[in-house]
Amino acid sequence: MRTNLNRIARRLLAVGSALFLASSCGGKPSPKPAEPAASGTPAAEEPVLNLYTHRHYESDDQLFEAFTKLTGIAIQVTSAGADQLISRIKGEGPDCPADLLVTVDAGRLCRARDLGLLQPVESPALDAAIPAALRDPGHFWFGFTVRARVIAYAKARVQPGQITSYADLADPKWKGRVLVRSGDSLYNQSLVAAMVANEGPEKTAAWVQGLTQNLARKPLGGDRDQVMALAQNLGDVALVNSYYLGQMAQSKDPAERAAFAQVALVFPDQNGRGTHINISGAGVAKYAKHPDNARRFLEFLASPAAQQVFPATSFEYPIDPQFDTSPLHREWGPYRADTLNLSKLGEHYPAAMAIIEASGW
Amino acid sequence: MRDATDMPAAPQRLPAPRAAWIVLGALALVLALPLSGLLPALLAPSEHWRALLPRLFSTYLKDTLIATLGTGFLALLFGVPTAWLTTTCRFPGSRFFSWALVLPLALPGYLAVYGYHDLLARASGLMVWMRAHWGSGPASLVEENLRYLLLVGILGSVLYPYVYLTTRASFRRQASSLIEASRLLGHSATSTFRRIALPMARPAIAGGTALALMEVLNDYGAVRFFGLKTLTAGIFRYGYDLDDKAAAARLSLLLLGVVLTFLGIERAARGRAQFHEGAAPRPLSPWQLRGPKAWAASAACAIPLVLGFLLPGGRILQLAWLGSADGLPRGFWPALGHTLLLAGSAAALIASFALLLAYAVRLQRGLPGRLAARAALAGYGMPGAVVALAVTLGLIHLSQTFGWSLLSGTFTGLLAAYLVRFLAVSYQPLEDGLQRVCGSLDDASRTLGIGPWRTLWRINLPLLRGPLVAALLLTFIDLLKELPITLLLRPHNFSTLATRAWDLQEQSRLPEACLPAAVIIFLGAAGALWLHRSLERP
Numbered sequence: 060m061r062t063n064l065n066r067i068a069r070r071l072l073a074v075g076s077a078l079f080l081a082s083s084c085g086g087k088p089s090p091k092p093a094e095p096a097a098s099g100t101p102a103a104e105e106p107v108l109n110l111y112t113h114r115h116y117e118s119d120d121q122l123f124e125a126f127t128k129l130t131g132i133a134i135q136v137t138s139a140g141a142d143q144l145i146s147r148i149k150g151e152g153p154d155c156p157a158d159l160l161v162t163v164d165a166g167r168l169c170r171a172r173d174l175g176l177l178q179p180v181e182s183p184a185l186d187a188a189i190p191a192a193l194r195d196p197g198h199f200w201f202g203f204t205v206r207a208r209v210i211a212y213a214k215a216r217v218q219p220g221q222i223t224s225y226a227d228l229a230d231p232k233w234k235g236r237v238l239v240r241s242g243d244s245l246y247n248q249s250l251v252a253a254m255v256a257n258e259g260p261e262k263t264a265a266w267v268q269g270l271t272q273n274l275a276r277k278p279l280g281g282d283r284d285q286v287m288a289l290a291q292n293l294g295d296v297a298l299v300n301s302y303y304l305g306q307m308a309q310s311k312d313p314a315e316r317a318a319f320a321q322v323a324l325v326f327p328d329q330n331g332r333g334t335h336i337n338i339s340g341a342g343v344a345k346y347a348k349h350p351d352n353a354r355r356f357l358e359f360l361a362s363p364a365a366q367q368v369f370p371a372t373s374f375e376y377p378i379d380p381q382f383d384t385s386p387l388h389r390e391w392g393p394y395r396a397d398t399l400n401l402s403k404l405g406e407h408y409p410a411a412m413a414i415i416e417a418s419g420w
Numbered sequence: 421m422r423d424a425t426d427m428p429a430a431p432q433r434l435p436a437p438r439a440a441w442i443v444l445g446a447l448a449l450v451l452a453l454p455l456s457g458l459l460p461a462l463l464a465p466s467e468h469w470r471a472l473l474p475r476l477f478s479t480y481l482k483d484t485l486i487a488t489l490g491t492g493f494l495a496l497l498f499g500v501p502t503a504w505l506t507t508t509c510r511f512p513g514s515r516f517f518s519w520a521l522v523l524p525l526a527l528p529g530y531l532a533v534y535g536y537h538d539l540l541a542r543a544s545g546l547m548v549w550m551r552a553h554w555g556s557g558p559a560s561l562v563e564e565n566l567r568y569l570l571l572v573g574i575l576g577s578v579l580y581p582y583v584y585l586t587t588r589a590s591f592r593r594q595a596s597s598l599i600e601a602s603r604l605l606g607h608s609a610t611s612t613f614r615r616i617a618l619p620m621a622r623p624a625i626a627g628g629t630a631l632a633l634m635e636v637l638n639d640y641g642a643v644r645f646f647g648l649k650t651l652t653a654g655i656f657r658y659g660y661d662l663d664d665k666a667a668a669a670r671l672s673l674l675l676l677g678v679v680l681t682f683l684g685i686e687r688a689a690r691g692r693a694q695f696h697e698g699a700a701p702r703p704l705s706p707w708q709l710r711g712p713k714a715w716a717a718s719a720a721c722a723i724p725l726v727l728g729f730l731l732p733g734g735r736i737l738q739l740a741w742l743g744s745a746d747g748l749p750r751g752f753w754p755a756l757g758h759t760l761l762l763a764g765s766a767a768a769l770i771a772s773f774a775l776l777l778a779y780a781v782r783l784q785r786g787l788p789g790r791l792a793a794r795a796a797l798a799g800y801g802m803p804g805a806v807v808a809l810a811v812t813l814g815l816i817h818l819s820q821t822f823g824w825s826l827l828s829g830t831f832t833g834l835l836a837a838y839l840v841r842f843l844a845v846s847y848q849p850l851e852d853g854l855q856r857v858c859g860s861l862d863d864a865s866r867t868l869g870i871g872p873w874r875t876l877w878r879i880n881l882p883l884l885r886g887p888l889v890a891a892l893l894l895t896f897i898d899l900l901k902e903l904p905i906t907l908l909l910r911p912h913n914f915s916t917l918a919t920r921a922w923d924l925q926e927q928s929r930l931p932e933a934c935l936p937a938a939v940i941i942f943l944g945a946a947g948a949l950w951l952h953r954s955l956e957r958p
Contacts, residue, residue, distance in 0.1 A: 109912060115923055120750050135913035138923055143908075146663035150816055156912045235556035241647065243657075276547075276560050279567070279647055283928045291544035303928075311742050311931045314538070416471065 106132045108352040111148065112161035113141040114339055118372030126359050132352050141167040141245065148176050148344060158347040159356065163339045164245040166252055168200040169405020177342040180354050188361040189378055193338050195402045202338030202401065203360040204375035207301045207394065208250050209334060211322045213289045222296055225254070225327045225335070229269025237270065238285040238294035241278035242420030246300055250335050252404045252411035253397065257332055260410050267418045278420065283307060283315065290318035297322075300337075305374025305387050326394035333395040339375065437872045443780035444792050446773075450839055451795055457813025458669055466666035468658060475649075480671065484650040484678060486568050487575065487643060488636045494576025495632045498724035499583025500625060504613050505721060507591040508599060510706045511714040517721040522585060522952040524578040524728030526944030528901040530641020531921065531937045532578045534739070534930060535732025537645070539570060567646045575642060577728035579632040581948070586628035589955060590621040600705075609707045626689035633682050637675065638803040640904045641922065651675040652904070655805040660908060665813055672806040679801045733941055740938045743931030755920040755936060762916060763899035766838045767846075771891040773839065774846035775884070778854050779876050782862075793851070800844035804837075804904035811837040811909065834909045838899060845898050846891040853887025854880065890954055897947035900940060 112119075115138045123134040139147070141162040148155050148171070160177065162168055171177050172195065179198040186194075193202035210222055222228075228237055240247065254263040275294030280287075285297035286307060307319040326334045341360070343353045359365055366377040370385035377383055380393065505511070506518040527535075543566065550559040591599075594617060602612040618625075643650045649657075651671050659668025709717050743749070777796055781789040799807070815833050858880050865875040881888075903918045910919060917936040924933035 111912075115927055117750065137910075137912045137914075139907075140661065140926075142661035142663070146660055149663060150812065152819075235551070274560075275556070277564050277647075281928055287541060288544070291541055292548045293544050306928075311745055312739075314541075 104349045104351050106130070106352070108132050108134050108349055108356055109156045109158045110134060110136045110161055111144040111157040111159070111344075112136055112138050113144060113163050113167075114138075114161050116373045118368060121372070122360070122365055122368055125364070126356060129359070130352075130355060132355070134356075145171050145174065145176065149174060153346045155344060155346050156348070157344045158349045158353040159341050159343055161339070161341040163206070163337070164249055165200075165202065165338050165340060165401035166245060166249045166404040166408050168195070168340050168342050169402060170408065171342060172197070172199040173405060176345055178345045178347065178350065180343050180350075180357065182354055182358060184358045185354075185361055188358075192398055192400045193378055194340075195342070196400070197402075200340050200342035201357055201361070202340040203357070203365075203378060204339040204369045204373070205378060205396070206246075206337050206339065206375050207326065207334050207396065208246060208337065209299060209301045209304075209324045210296055210327050211286055211289060211299050211304060211324045212296045213292070213294075214321060214323050216292075216295045219323070219325070222325060223327065223329070224331060225250075225298075226266065227327075228296065228298065229266045229273065231269070231273070233273045233296060235273065235275055236295040237273040238275050238288050238297035239270070239278060240281055240285060240298075242415035242418070244281075246282070246337065247298075247420070248408070248411055248415065249337050249404055250298075251415060252407040253335050253399055255407040255410045255414070256399055256403045257397070260414065263411070264414045264417070267414050267420060271418050271420050286322055287315070287318050290321045301376075301391075302374035305385065308387065309374075324391065326391075328397070329395055332399075333397040336376075336396045336401075338401060437783060439873060440780040440783040440789075443776045444784060444788055447777055447792050447795065450836065453814040453818070453836055454807065454810030454840060455814075457815070457817045458672065458810040460817070461665050461669035461813050462673060464666040464669075466664055466670065468662055468664045469667050469670065472654075472658065472667055476674070479649045480651050480654045481674065481678075483568075483643070483648045484637070484652075484675070487571060487639075487648060487650055488633050488678075488682070490568065490572030491575040491579060491636045492629050492633050494572060495580040495583045496625070496629060498576065498580035498728075499628065499632075500587050500618070500621075502580075502721050502724060503584050503587035503591055504617065505717045507588055508612075508617075508706055509609060509709050509717060511709040511717040513718050513721065514706075517718075517725065518588075519949060519952050520725055520729075521721060522581045522948045523725065523733075523945055525581045525948035525951070526941045527578045527729060527732060528641075528903065528940075528944075529575050529578055529635070529639045530645070530903055531736065531901075531940065532574050532728075532732045533642045533645040534921075534925065534934055534937055535735040536570065536574050537930060567648065571642060571646045571648060573727070574732075575636055575639065577724060578732075579635050580724055580728065582631040582635070583625060583628035585952070585955060586624040586631075587621050590624035591617055592956075594620055603707075609709075623690040626686045630682055630686040634679065634801055634803075637679060638805075638904065640805060640907075651678070652803050652805045655809055656904075656908075659805075659809050659812075665809070668809050669813070672809055675803060675806055676801075679803070683801065736934045736937050736941065739931045740934035743929075743933070743935050749920075749924065749929075749932040749935060751915065751920060752935060755915050755917050756939065758914055759900060759916040759918070762834075763896050766835055766842075766899050767892050767896040769835065770839055770842050770895050771846040771850070771888065774843055774850050774891060775876075775888065777843075778847055778850040779872075779880065781851070782854055783872055793847075796847045797844045799840045799842070802841060804841060804902065805908070807837045807841045808905045808908040811840070830911055834906065834911065837905045837909055838902070841902075841905065842895050842898055846895045849887040849890040849894065850884065853884050853890075857883045857887065886954075890951075893947060893950060897944055897951075900943055900947075 123136075127133055137144070137157070141164060144157075144160060144162075145167065148157055148160065151157075160168070160171055162171075168177075177199045180201075181198060185201050189201055189203070193205065194200065210228070212222060222233070227233065242248070251263060251267060254266065276288070282299040282303040283306075285294075285299055286303065288294055289297050301324065304319060304322070304324060307315040310316055310319075328334055341357060343350050343357075347353055361378065363382055366379065366382040367384050369375045369377055370383045370388055374385060374387065376388065383389075502517065502521055506514055506521065547559060547563055550562060598616055598620065599612055602616045607615065637650075637652065639650075640652050640656060643653050644656075651674060654671045655668045655675070658664045658671060774796070777792065781793045783789075784792075811833050814836075861883070862875045862879050865879045866872060870878070901918060903922060906916055906919055907922060910916070915923065917940050921933045921936040921940070924930075924936075
């Protein structure tokens with residue numbers, strides 16, 4: 060038994076050390092952890108930028124590399140859900156390594172701002188590049204991509220023009236035919252907050268009530284799962300973010316590509332307020348050790364070079380349509396977006412949450 | 421789990437050296453950290469508690485109980501008969517099944533669901549049919565319950581090996597004596613199983629089931645995948661999404677209550693009866709099954725293996741193949757390096773501490789020692805989310821009290837949480853080894869005037885090589901698969917294979933997520949087979 064164990068132990072040791080060597084050769088040496096910059100000029104900042112991000116697209120890595128090449132600033136990332144990141148920044152206090160909080164929702168940026176976790180950034184370049192509705196009036200956060208919450212429908216069972224607005228989703232004629240992800244999703248929460256801002260809480264509550272009564276099934280999965288369910292005939296119309304459709308069209312999973320081929324999309328409320336949009340945006344953390352690097356990165360994200368990358372890779376809309384390079388977006392055509400200033404979402408967020416909680420969505 | 425208090429007392433007790441107290445003190449400090457965080461949070465004001473309260477039992481506790489009880493039932497159904505068949509019968513494939521049945525241990529629940537992700541989609545035809553024939557109300561009711569059924573089916577299929585392993589070990593110990601006696605008295609296999617083996621294996625079955633239930637309570641990934649609101653999911657939602665640590669602390673307390681209830685039931689199931697199963701098993705001559713019975717036995721073993729490993733594992737491999745079409749996803753190599761480095765160093769740390777602790781407990785056999793042994797084992801009953809929450813709160817508490825910046829986003833927090841949760845995994849084989857392998861050799865050494873720590877180094881350590889390797893490996897494999905703690909406490913700019921798979925899956929990039937998943941499964945399968953071999957060794 061001894062010899063047996065010896066042999067196993069030796070073998071394990073050999074495998075372990077081989078793996079360890081492989082890993083230490085394969086991995087790039089990571090830059091040293093950020094240390095507080097000595098008080099003084101921005102030029103004294105280390106060439107490091109620490110992101111806490113809710114975005115995790117492959118294309119973002121391309122942008123990070125381009126930014127590093129351009130400026131020599133290395134980007135280090137912690138990714139998690141926006142809420143978790145916010146509670147982490149809060150918990151870490153002045154020791155928090157984050158320089159920039161990146162989210163996929165303006166509501167969360169408003170929340171971080173209201174919790175005192177962000178600092179304002181003065182940058183004429185950002186003000187010029189980003190439309191006022193897509194950034195915080197107090198300069199606490201800036202949007203750099205636009206995402207539209209659209210209605211997808213099964214081409215086989217729904218005619219174009221049969222559904223045109225968010226209000227339709229709550230119409231009893233769609234009973235048992237609507238697919239949507241859970242009310243836990245920040246995309247739904249922001250849509251509801253925007254409705255509260257535009258139409259008041261009573262009307263919004265009635266809409267949410269109607270919507271939940273029309274559901275084809277209890278909410279399950281993310282936006283892509285709703286599109287898959289359309290293809291499987293589990294429902295006829297679904298509320299999804301537009302870029303998911305683009306990503307499914309390019310998916311590595313043939314089932315997703317097949318599902319994409321069976322659906323079409325409509326931009327809701329073109330005759331009303333316009334389609335609800337949200338942003339992917341970022342704000343500089345209050346205790347950022349590299350605030351100047353963070354500002355430079357924001358300016359980079361708003362620059363034409365970066366803006367052209369988003370529609371081509373993640374299928375999000377750029378902040379200025381002139382940079383839109385996506386053939387799919389051209390096919391879908393231009394749309395009218397709701398002009399509500401997204402910094403208003405934060406204000407109406409508690410009311411929206413209360414409505415959602417009450418409906419059990 | 422083995423009861424530390426059952427240790428036979430040494431005939432002549434040597435006084436415990438001061439160093440033993442240092443180790444016990446260190447353990448107390450490690451455990452004080454989470455407790456100091458969790459206890460005050462229980463009484464702190466909570467923003468969401470009022471809104472949460474009505475759903476506490478109707479949602480969180482209900483989902484938790486359905487998931488655990490359902491999984492426990494299935495784990496019994498899969499684990500016990502297969503253990504019996506592979507131990508006492510010969511049928512086509514029986515030797516193969518005896519080791520292959522442990523393979524699902526390699527698939528943690530959160531990865532197994534990847535393999536089954538499209539099952540609901542495949543059932544869509546049925547849904548459409550039901551909707552057409554029964555109307556949408558009943559159809560969606562069925563669909564909702566189908567989720568529970570799927571979750572329970574998947575978790576039961578991957579967790580039955582806990583029952584299988586403990587039960588099989590028990591059957592093997594009984595084998596030579598009682599089972600053969602029963603055969604000689606003319607009992608058939610079935611009747612021996614029902615009347616002799618099963619009642620005698622009851623403690624082992626209860627122990628294995630308790631382990632499987634702990635795993636269900638620990639799970640976050642799988643329940644989240646199916647949108648179930650278990651207590652662990654609630655701790656994530658309230659403690660980290662809504663940043664209401666007080667509400668999460670109360671949910672933790674309730675969850676620990678569930679754990680204690682299960683452990684209490686396990687104790688009761690063991691009963692006061694003490695079965696002496698005999699120490700060294702003599703291989704028994706197995707029943708040779710023939711004809712339909714033999715094929716039925718093969719099928720009974722094949723079903724759990726297929727459902728718990730081959731089907732989901734194969735599907736994950738297939739998806740990983742799709743996902744690697746354009747090469748490995750970014751961040752794969754660093755994640756692999758981080759995983760090996762983190763799991764390796766944490767396993768070394770935990771095993772060393774467990775060794776010192778097991779030895780200190782051996783030296784200090786009084787109440788403090790017994791308490792320490794219990795405390796070391798208790799961590800494993802604490803679900804990862806609870807440990808992570810408690811450590812987070814403890815670190816916040818420390819930094820507020822002393823102004824230290826030992827924050828949750830550092831390795832300190834991660835290692836502390838790992839230590840609390842996985843100490844038992846290392847402690848168990850080492851404590852066992854100290855008793856079995858070393859006997860009273862170290863007492864003899866100390867009687868000859870050699871100091872206790874020198875004795876540990878010179879006498880015990882060389883003898884303990886086997887248990888030490890077991891402790892290291894078991895802990896390493898558990899750390900490799902660990903998700904909830906790593907997810908909540910990982911430092912900045914750091915991801916492991918498990919968190920990478922999780923991140924990719926959360927972005928609906930399942931094919932890419934299956935690559936790190938496949939590596940975890942491969943390493944986990946190697947570990948599971950090794951564990952099986954070491955358990956089977958006479």
